Amino acid sequence: MVAQNLKGANLKRRDFIKLLPYTLGGVFLFSSKEFIFFDKNNRKRYLIPLKSLKEGVNLHEKGEFFIFKKGKKVEVLNLHCTHMGCILRYYDDKKLFICPCHHSKFTKDGGRIEGPAKRDLDKIAFKIVKDNVIIG
Numbered sequence: 001m002v003a004q005n006l007k008g009a010n011l012k013r014r015d016f017i018k019l020l021p022y023t024l025g026g027v028f029l030f031s032s033k034e035f036i037f038f039d040k041n042n043r044k045r046y047l048i049p050l051k052s053l054k055e056g057v058n059l060h061e062k063g064e065f066f067i068f069k070k071g072k073k074v075e076v077l078n079l080h081c082t083h084m085g086c087i088l089r090y091y092d093d094k095k096l097f098i099c100p101c102h103h104s105k106f107t108k109d110g111g112r113i114e115g116p117a118k119r120d121l122d123k124i125a126f127k128i129v130k131d132n133v134i135i136g
Ligand code: FES
Pocket: 081, 082, 083, 084, 085, 086, 099, 100, 101, 102, 103, 104, 115, 116, 117
């Protein structure tokens, strides 16, 4: 029935709503290094191939998190400062994250160095499945 309606370009609101889970649930977006997909609960998740990660800090393009890789060790850390939530900037020359708001400093693997922030950066849960990091 839906297919008929699509062929006839006679898509009704109810039919559109029936199609929505298929369009949202199965959407994969691709950027240079990552896939973004939505699980069955419509949560955004990221799939990033391990081989696309360099040693050290890998900043996420949209500034939500970064991945720290050292040998086989992988950590996914929130890019929001643990003081009041500003988005941190990474200074590759200093190998430091510095908060633009009140200047807290963090190591490249999220350890607090100084500033009004009282704790390390928050870790984000992830899994490694078949040589991919799955976040979310
Ligand atoms: S929000 Fe980062 S130091 Fe205050």
